[in-house]
Amino acid sequence: MVTAPKTPITYRDAGVDIDRKTAAMKTVAALAKTTHGPSVLTGIGSFGALFRPDFGGLREPVLVSSTDGVGTKLMVARRMGRYDTVGADLVNHCIDDILVMGATPLFFLDYIAAGRLTEDLLAGLLGGFARACREEGVALVGGETAEMPGLYAEGDFDLAGFIVGVVDRHLILSSERVRTGDVLVGLTSSGLHTNGYSLAQRIFFEREGLSPADTLPGTGTTIGDALLAVHRSYLAPLRGLLADPGLRAMAHITGGGFTENIPRVLPGGLDAVIDRESWTPPPLFRELMHRGPVERDEMDRTFNMGIGMVLVVDPAEVARILAQLVASGETPVVIGRVESGTRSVRYTGRGS
Amino acid sequence: MVTAPKTPITYRDAGVDIDRKTAAMKTVAALAKTTHGPSVLTGIGSFGALFRPDFGGLREPVLVSSTDGVGTKLMVARRMGRYDTVGADLVNHCIDDILVMGATPLFFLDYIAAGRLTEDLLAGLLGGFARACREEGVALVGGETAEMPGLYAEGDFDLAGFIVGVVDRHLILSSERVRTGDVLVGLTSSGLHTNGYSLAQRIFFEREGLSPADTLPGTGTTIGDALLAVHRSYLAPLRGLLADPGLRAMAHITGGGFTENIPRVLPGGLDAVIDRESWTPPPLFRELMHRGPVERDEMDRTFNMGIGMVLVVDPAEVARILAQLVASGETPVVIGRVESGTRSVRYTGRGS
Numbered sequence: 001m002v003t004a005p006k007t008p009i010t011y012r013d014a015g016v017d018i019d020r021k022t023a024a025m026k027t028v029a030a031l032a033k034t035t036h037g038p039s040v041l042t043g044i045g046s047f048g049a050l051f052r053p054d055f056g057g058l059r060e061p062v063l064v065s066s067t068d069g070v071g072t073k074l075m076v077a078r079r080m081g082r083y084d085t086v087g088a089d090l091v092n093h094c095i096d097d098i099l100v101m102g103a104t105p106l107f108f109l110d111y112i113a114a115g116r117l118t119e120d121l122l123a124g125l126l127g128g129f130a131r132a133c134r135e136e137g138v139a140l141v142g143g144e145t146a147e148m149p150g151l152y153a154e155g156d157f158d159l160a161g162f163i164v165g166v167v168d169r170h171l172i173l174s175s176e177r178v179r180t181g182d183v184l185v186g187l188t189s190s191g192l193h194t195n196g197y198s199l200a201q202r203i204f205f206e207r208e209g210l211s212p213a214d215t216l217p218g219t220g221t222t223i224g225d226a227l228l229a230v231h232r233s234y235l236a237p238l239r240g241l242l243a244d245p246g247l248r249a250m251a252h253i254t255g256g257g258f259t260e261n262i263p264r265v266l267p268g269g270l271d272a273v274i275d276r277e278s279w280t281p282p283p284l285f286r287e288l289m290h291r292g293p294v295e296r297d298e299m300d301r302t303f304n305m306g307i308g309m310v311l312v313v314d315p316a317e318v319a320r321i322l323a324q325l326v327a328s329g330e331t332p333v334v335i336g337r338v339e340s341g342t343r344s345v346r347y348t349g350r351g352s
Numbered sequence: 353m354v355t356a357p358k359t360p361i362t363y364r365d366a367g368v369d370i371d372r373k374t375a376a377m378k379t380v381a382a383l384a385k386t387t388h389g390p391s392v393l394t395g396i397g398s399f400g401a402l403f404r405p406d407f408g409g410l411r412e413p414v415l416v417s418s419t420d421g422v423g424t425k426l427m428v429a430r431r432m433g434r435y436d437t438v439g440a441d442l443v444n445h446c447i448d449d450i451l452v453m454g455a456t457p458l459f460f461l462d463y464i465a466a467g468r469l470t471e472d473l474l475a476g477l478l479g480g481f482a483r484a485c486r487e488e489g490v491a492l493v494g495g496e497t498a499e500m501p502g503l504y505a506e507g508d509f510d511l512a513g514f515i516v517g518v519v520d521r522h523l524i525l526s527s528e529r530v531r532t533g534d535v536l537v538g539l540t541s542s543g544l545h546t547n548g549y550s551l552a553q554r555i556f557f558e559r560e561g562l563s564p565a566d567t568l569p570g571t572g573t574t575i576g577d578a579l580l581a582v583h584r585s586y587l588a589p590l591r592g593l594l595a596d597p598g599l600r601a602m603a604h605i606t607g608g609g610f611t612e613n614i615p616r617v618l619p620g621g622l623d624a625v626i627d628r629e630s631w632t633p634p635p636l637f638r639e640l641m642h643r644g645p646v647e648r649d650e651m652d653r654t655f656n657m658g659i660g661m662v663l664v665v666d667p668a669e670v671a672r673i674l675a676q677l678v679a680s681g682e683t684p685v686v687i688g689r690v691e692s693g694t695r696s697v698r699y700t701g702r703g704s
Binding site for chain 2: 156
């Protein structure tokens with residue numbers, strides 16, 4: 001049939017190995033299954049994932065969805081050869097993004113792309129996805145793994161995550177409920193979460209010539225471990241507050257820091273006024289600021305400064321809500337107030 | 353405040369420009385809005401996207417989700433500097449993946465990552481997403497754009513898409529309904545859709561030294577245009593058949609070709625037997641096979657061979673269903689039959 005004298009070429013010759021991918025999919029399916037409850041009607045392997053939602057008590061269910069990546073935190077993971085944390089980063093980031101709308105998560109899907117999907121890489125990433133999904137009660141229902149030699153360099157990879165959750169329409173949290181005098185309550189982050197990693201790596205590894213194995217001053221941990229600390233999910237401490245009328249809105253502090261994220265839940269005519277002296281940013285942030293050096297304003301629009309979630313709370317209910325948060329194991333801090341303004345963030349105090 | 357003598361560093365210095373990203377988000381929001389119906393409660397800009405599904409007539413709504421990438425078709429787009437088609441590829445690929453479960457789409461989210469998000473690139477990609485979503489009646493409710501200098505080379509980018517649709521539980525299509533004697537009906541593809549591009553580029557551009565501007569023999573089109581032809585959505589011609597008891601199952605022919613995809617809708621104990629002489633693969637596939645050269649078996653497990661969707665049809669209903677497909681503008685072809693076997697694909701005929 002073939003008349004040309006050339007050696008036949010196969011898809012594998014072009015760098016793509018369908019057999020290996022099929023084998024990897026079996027691993028995915030087994031891991032994903034550990035996250036499935038009765039709502040999941042099929043496993044991975046069909047063309048789409050089937051999820052039968054139980055909207056039992058809800059008056060008017062609204063689906064809340066979000067997608068995100070891990071950003072250049074991936075490069076830290078690669079540098080350290082540790083692939084078991086970034087999957088959890090992504091799941092938790094996605095959970096927090098819909099949580100601030102008042103939603104609880106239903107299911108998650110992941111996208112993994114790499115120059116070459118080694119077993120090490122896949123097992124680490126998928127293990128992280130599955131572990132976080134299990135811990136948070138989210139079904140890992142599907143995913144795509146793409147091997148793209150030529151687009152990604154050997155060893156490079158990227159991830160995206162997609163989440164769908166649900167909220168009863170009358171319980172949607174948004175800027176509409178926020179009033180002058182509302183109190184801003186911060187919940188601590190576990191580190192940089194998933195933002196500011198381009199700048200952090202530039203400072204630590206290029207400007208300062210440090211290595212991930214070096215100790216982060218003022219801590220018993222290495223810079224690498226501090227940078228890879230998993231993005232927290234705030235679902236557990238906040239689930240019980242989602243229907244609480246004292247909770248007006250929430251902002252997930254992601255890329256853009258307080259400066260960009262808090263205005264997303266401010267109505268026109270109001271500002272968030274944050275007292276920089278109301279909490280002390282953890283050593284990681286202080287090191288970045290002083291070593292950069294990075295101006296404090298730039299810090300505040302790049303990093304979360306130790307506060308990964310900001311709650312906007314009715315001043316009459318703040319004591320009760322703080323007590324409830326403490327009872328859930330949080331160490332909440334009142335970091336500011338809502339005042340009249342221009343839908344932006346103003347800072348007071350010098351900060352450390 | 354800063355005592356170090358070094359010049360302060362900013363996030364922008366590290367290659368990330370929040371202002372530019374914020375501006376880009378306004379463009380996204382405006383484009384996305386053109387795809388929104390009354391179910392979309394908010395636009396992009398909140399942390400999550402709100403979609404109030406209307407499950408009116410459904411007895412037991414089941415959410416069907418899928419995620420996918422475009423693969424190395426992106427590299428063809430990059431080579432040609434044409435960014436307005438791959439977004440549509442992704443939307444349509446996702447639609448087809450849930451369509452074969454019997455589902456119609458509700459909403460879509462995209463993930464775009466690049467070394468540098470130029471206006472050209474963003475406008476092209478987002479234009480493609482929005483156009484396809486509008487055409488297919490899917491709401492583009494959210495997305496993430498990540499600028500990751502260092503992970504992606506200048507000019508490189510990657511995309512992932514995520515879709516959620518719905519099907520009434522008793523109308524879910526799967527292997528369970530498939531019986532011996534069922535007829536396999538193929539619907540034509542528009543080209544390679546989104547699979548086999550690593551091999552196709554290797555053959556045309558490396559082995560043969562051709563350029564995208566060269567004419568594809570036997571056609572009036574260039575190799576580049578033939579390769580970038582947009583992945584078809586089969587929603588319009590198939591929507592009216594989803595509740596038709598004559599339609600037993602469907603397989604979307606993606607990576608792995610007939611060989612890998614048709615077994616996904618075969619129950620144990622049955623084979624799909626496909627007659628290679630029942631249709632003629634379009635010139636693009638014949639060129640790849642002869643120039644590679646690529647063995648026909650390898651072609652069939654890599655490319656769609658001109659058939660992007662395979663319907664498994666009750667033999668008693670096949671005439672009526674073929675007529676209905678023709679009335680929708682399709683040129684359906686009977687390509688084979690379901691017989692007893694081992695859940696694999698067998699081929700008969702020499703093929704061209």
